[in-house]
Amino acid sequence: MRILEGEKVTIHFGGLAALQNVDFHLNQGEVVGLIGPNGAGKTTLLNLISGFLAPTSGVIKFRGEKISGLKRHQICRRGIARTFQSVKLFSNMTVPMNVLLGSLFGKARDIGRLDPEQEAMEVLKFVGLSEKKDILAKDLTLTDQKRLELARALATMPELLLLDEVMAGLNPAEVIVAIRLIKEISGKGITILMVEHVMRAIMSISDRIIVLHHGEKIAEGAPQEIIRDKKVIESYLGTDVYAKS
Amino acid sequence: MLKVDKINVFYGKVQVLWNVSFSIEEKEIVTLIGSNGAGKTTVLNSISGLLPLTSGTIEFGGSRIDKMPTYRIVELCISHIPEGGLSFPDMTVYENLKLGAYIPRAQKEMQESIERVFQMFPVLRERSKQLVRTLSGGERQMVAIARGLMSRPILCMLDEPSYGLAPLLVGEIFRVIKTLQEQGTTILLVEQNVKHTLEISDRAYLFENGRVVLDGTSEKFLQDDYVRQAYLGL
Numbered sequence: 001m002r003i004l005e006g007e008k009v010t011i012h013f014g015g016l017a018a019l020q021n022v023d024f025h026l027n028q029g030e031v032v033g034l035i036g037p038n039g040a041g042k043t044t045l046l047n048l049i050s051g052f053l054a055p056t057s058g059v060i061k062f063r064g065e066k067i068s069g070l071k072r073h074q075i076c077r078r079g080i081a082r083t084f085q086s087v088k089l090f091s092n093m094t095v096p097m098n099v100l101l102g103s104l105f106g107k108a109r110d111i112g113r114l115d116p117e118q119e120a121m122e123v124l125k126f127v128g129l130s131e132k133k134d135i136l137a138k139d140l141t142l143t144d145q146k147r148l149e150l151a152r153a154l155a156t157m158p159e160l161l162l163l164d165e166v167m168a169g170l171n172p173a174e175v176i177v178a179i180r181l182i183k184e185i186s187g188k189g190i191t192i193l194m195v196e197h198v199m200r201a202i203m204s205i206s207d208r209i210i211v212l213h214h215g216e217k218i219a220e221g222a223p224q225e226i227i228r229d230k231k232v233i234e235s236y237l238g239t240d241v242y243a244k245s
Numbered sequence: 246m247l248k249v250d251k252i253n254v255f256y257g258k259v260q261v262l263w264n265v266s267f268s269i270e271e272k273e274i275v276t277l278i279g280s281n282g283a284g285k286t287t288v289l290n291s292i293s294g295l296l297p298l299t300s301g302t303i304e305f306g307g308s309r310i311d312k313m314p315t316y317r318i319v320e321l322c323i324s325h326i327p328e329g330g331l332s333f334p335d336m337t338v339y340e341n342l343k344l345g346a347y348i349p350r351a352q353k354e355m356q357e358s359i360e361r362v363f364q365m366f367p368v369l370r371e372r373s374k375q376l377v378r379t380l381s382g383g384e385r386q387m388v389a390i391a392r393g394l395m396s397r398p399i400l401c402m403l404d405e406p407s408y409g410l411a412p413l414l415v416g417e418i419f420r421v422i423k424t425l426q427e428q429g430t431t432i433l434l435v436e437q438n439v440k441h442t443l444e445i446s447d448r449a450y451l452f453e454n455g456r457v458v459l460d461g462t463s464e465k466f467l468q469d470d471y472v473r474q475a476y477l478g479l
Contacts, residue, residue: 141282165382236411
């Protein structure tokens with residue numbers, strides 16, 4: 001079943017077409033990788049799905065209903081949560097408070113909560129931040145801040161999770177841990193769309209990959225097909241061995 | 246050229262660096278590796294004068310710099326390209342680059358420097374009149390690196406330069422760093438792309454919990470079983 005569908009999605013920033021007639025879809029439970037050169041429009045697409053931007057033309061549907069044009073909090077309450085490439089936390093609040101905001105204002109807010117603080121701690125434990133409970137978000141390292149964003153997004157109880165470069169700044173050993181974490185999230189039945197440059201992660205997690213370049217979709221397919229695609233190699237991967245790891 | 250001697254640094258009551266010592270010779274590429282939270286960024290911030298030392302000393306070219314304000318340290322031609330870029334979002338790309346060359350020595354060579362960084366990152370030439378906030382994350386990272394090179398540094402410290410860059414550009418960044426070294430710049434590098442960083446470096450220091458626990462040539466690091474397992478993910 002298609003959980004998310006975009007049809008001819010286009011957005012102009014002034015004279016620049018940041019995305020041009022992009023068709024895409026996500027099946028329920030799928031993990032889809034979104035890759036492309038810097039400036040290709042990946043984050044813009046996440047901004048459109050999550051309501052941070054409205055398309056100039058085209059439609060985005062979630063579970064068959066149009067969501068493009070809705071406000072971001074409305075979209076969050078329907079079950080779409082996200083992280084940000086440049087971290088947007090409540091920097092002067094503690095780590096658990098950030099998560100608590102997710103659980104109280106997200107999709108889960110209607111459910112009678114017995115112990116939201118306990119739930120927040122469980123999410124923190126899941127992402128590996130349970131020891132940081134007395135720390136302000138701004139005092140975390142950048143990678144821990146990204147992890148906290150993931151926790152906050154998960155606390156909203158999303159059906160669709162949009163991840164914007166959660167692996168950036170992790171070393172290879174840490175990437176392996178993060179891959180495991182995302183597989184666990186996927187194992188809970190959450191559909192995932194992830195923007196990522198860490199090819200090792202994209203290749204091992206994604207069921208399917210979509211490639212953007214200059215605001216257009218230039219390729220789509222299984223990971224093994226994508227890394228052999230000539231256009232993708234030319235515009236994105238390069239021929240360097242080390243760039244790909 | 247740079248000598249860090251037994252520095253101790255605190256954030257409030259929490260000690261984050263413990264008797265950290267290391268040195269860099271002229272025209273070397275030295276890499277600091279370690280997990281997130283190990284103290285690598287704190288080391289760079291200490292060298293730049295952004296954090297006070299509780300004890301210990303930092304010498305550059307034989308003179309103490311550890312009590313100098315940051316702007317004076319920059320005037321000594323030490324450049325710091327911070328993690329996550331931190332470019333000025335409401336200024337144009339061109340203005341950001343100009344700011345990178347504000348020290349007198351660099352001002353004279355500004356036009357030439359701008360041409361040089363535009364050659365490294367052609368997309369910045371196209372975007373030179375755009376506000377940085379309208380750029381993508383990866384393009385902002387390029388602005389930050391380019392700005393850091395505008396001061397014509399003698400010592401260039403790069404904190405996660407490949408952060409957020411597409412694979413094609415990651416390769417390009419490593420080539421740029423190697424070229425800088427060949428042109429005579431000394432490099433202190435913090436980078437999570439550990440394997441390829443070690444391949445271009447001369448020496449490395451491993452940080453764990455705010456302490457230096459291993460040092461040696463890059464070849465030694467690449468062959469070390471512990472490093473391979475814990476940091477290279479092999």
